[in-house]
Amino acid sequence: MKITPGNLTRHEIIGMEAHVVMSSDPGHVCRRGLIADESKEMIHISTETGNIMVSKMTSVFDFTLPNGTVVRVDGHKLRGTPENRIKKRQSRRW
Amino acid sequence: MPKKRPRQSEAKRLARARIKLLWKQASEIAKTDPEGARQRMKVAFKVAQKVRIKVPQEIKKKICRRCGMVLVPGENCRVRIRNNRSKHLTVTCIACGNITRYYVR
Ligand SMILES: [Zn+2]
Numbered sequence: 001m002k003i004t005p006g007n008l009t010r011h012e013i014i015g016m017e018a019h020v021v022m023s024s025d026p027g028h029v030c031r032r033g034l035i036a037d038e039s040k041e042m043i044h045i046s047t048e049t050g051n052i053m054v055s056k057m058t059s060v061f062d063f064t065l066p067n068g069t070v071v072r073v074d075g076h077k078l079r080g081t082p083e084n085r086i087k088k089r090q091s092r093r094w
Numbered sequence: 095m096p097k098k099r100p101r102q103s104e105a106k107r108l109a110r111a112r113i114k115l116l117w118k119q120a121s122e123i124a125k126t127d128p129e130g131a132r133q134r135m136k137v138a139f140k141v142a143q144k145v146r147i148k149v150p151q152e153i154k155k156k157i158c159r160r161c162g163m164v165l166v167p168g169e170n171c172r173v174r175i176r177n178n179r180s181k182h183l184t185v186t187c188i189a190c191g192n193i194t195r196y197y198v199r
Contacts, residue, residue: 083140
């Protein structure tokens, strides 16, 4: 199954390219890199200037899908462990 | 009204795609970043467990059952054909010393 904007929140985000658009930590804003790991509350991004851990709840991300489209996702929608996200249903409000 | 869950079959298809994706990444970085590869396969097994599907046999054989390392022959595992009692293949993980035997008919 391909990754689409519709199922991104239930699909795998490890290995995707991410860009932090907004964050409560000003040091993390505008940093981009590949996602190395994911836990319940945090996303580990390996950037050119070292690895950073960004909180999911207080950030907004831009993901670059494998086919090149860029999707902006509120980190709040990605809460939960990677294996728990697979069964979550998103109420569509955009 | 109770919230409807996505259909089970859809979750399973999604999970299979995720496992395939994780395995592709893990096998690519197995040599340069073994710890990262191990972490990815850990997530893959968790995903499989959640939706109650099996991780494909050919992927399982390339992972150490004790420490979860991605095995690369000649790099971090030893593969030998042995012939006592019956012909079999032994795969030894060099990191933890776990031995897995596969019988060859
Ligand atoms: Zn091992």
